[in-house]
Amino acid sequence: xxxxxxxxxxxxxxxxxxxxxxxxxxxxxxxxxxxxxxxxxxxxxxxxxxxxxxxxxxxxxxxxxxxxxxxxxxxxxxxxxxxxxxxxxxxxxxxxxxxxxxxxxxxxxxxxxxxxxxxxxxxxxxxxxxxxxxxxxxxxxxxxxxxxxxxxxxxxxxxxxxxxxxxxxxxxxxxxxxxxxxxxxxxxxxxxxxxxxxxxxxxxxxxxxxxxxxxxxxxxxxxxxxxxxxxxxxxxxxxxxxxxxxxxxxxxxxxxxxxxxxxxxxxxxxxxxxxxxxxxxxxxxxxxxxxxxx
Numbered sequence: 001x002x003x004x005x006x007x008x009x010x011x012x013x014x015x016x017x018x019x020x021x022x023x024x025x026x027x028x029x030x031x032x033x034x035x036x037x038x039x040x041x042x043x044x045x046x047x048x049x050x051x052x053x054x055x056x057x058x059x060x061x062x063x064x065x066x067x068x069x070x071x072x073x074x075x076x077x078x079x080x081x082x083x084x085x086x087x088x089x090x091x092x093x094x095x096x097x098x099x100x101x102x103x104x105x106x107x108x109x110x111x112x113x114x115x116x117x118x119x120x121x122x123x124x125x126x127x128x129x130x131x132x133x134x135x136x137x138x139x140x141x142x143x144x145x146x147x148x149x150x151x152x153x154x155x156x157x158x159x160x161x162x163x164x165x166x167x168x169x170x171x172x173x174x175x176x177x178x179x180x181x182x183x184x185x186x187x188x189x190x191x192x193x194x195x196x197x198x199x200x201x202x203x204x205x206x207x208x209x210x211x212x213x214x215x216x217x218x219x220x221x222x223x224x225x226x227x228x229x230x231x232x233x234x235x236x237x238x239x240x241x242x243x244x245x246x247x248x249x250x251x252x253x254x255x256x257x258x259x260x261x262x263x264x265x266x267x268x269x270x271x272x273x274x275x276x277x278x279x280x281x282x283x284x285x286x287x288x289x290x291x292x293x294x
């Protein structure tokens with residue numbers, strides 16, 4: 001849909017209020033794509049669509065799942081986002097109708113639990129909750145954007161672990177044959193963190209100045225998932241999301257395996273998990289997700 005007719009489907013003033021909740025353009029694009037897709041299908045403004053419209057849309061998408069055109073997780077993701085926008089309209093007084101998307105989520109919930117990654121809107125909420133703590137924010141950024149594991153993060157010693165090659169930044173990790181690329185947005189967050197950290201033997205440390213361990217990061221995840229009001233995702237799920245995003249933006253198995261520090265055989269399990277259909281940006285770079293500084 002062109003920018004000229006977008007108001008035919010969604011009130012832009014209301015949309016701008018809704019999208020202000022997101023920290024990344026990726027989440028915004030994902031929601032906008034699914035909302036306007038639904039409106040195109042119904043030929044109606046979002047807030048005027050009724051129960052039968054949602055039912056027809058569900059049947060149409062269900063048929064696509066049966067034909068293998070989209071994954072069950074993609075269907076779950078679409079209805080979760082449509083439900084979220086419908087709930088926002090009602091809560092903010094922009095609509096008085098019933099949320100017809102919610103009942104379908106009850107049937108799709110089992111599929112949602114199969115996901116090995118974190119939905120983009122939940123990742124946004126997690127980052128927002130962790131923005132109060134720059135160290136935790138930097139850790140999440142390294143997992144989500146660079147694909148580092150909890151063990152690799154806890155093993156970092158300090159600024160000397162990072163290598164600058166021209167405008168690119170890499171990190172040396174124990175157990176990996178090659179250094180790992182650090183995206184520019186993550187490096188900006190890390191630089192801000194390193195400017196204010198204390199001089200301890202490890203890059204990340206607890207209140208006593210001791211090196212973090214994987215249990216600390218696990219507790220960190222539980223804390224900020226709770227504050228964000230989202231399911232209790234693991235650090236592994238955050239890291240898995242890095243691989244899903246790489247594939248969604250067209251990275252090859254070799255590129256993804258190199259970034260994640262795994263073999264191509266291992267990396268195949270990340271394919272086809274529902275992201276490729278949803279995030280529609282050209283893959284002329286390794287990945288185009290960006291995280292804002294807190």
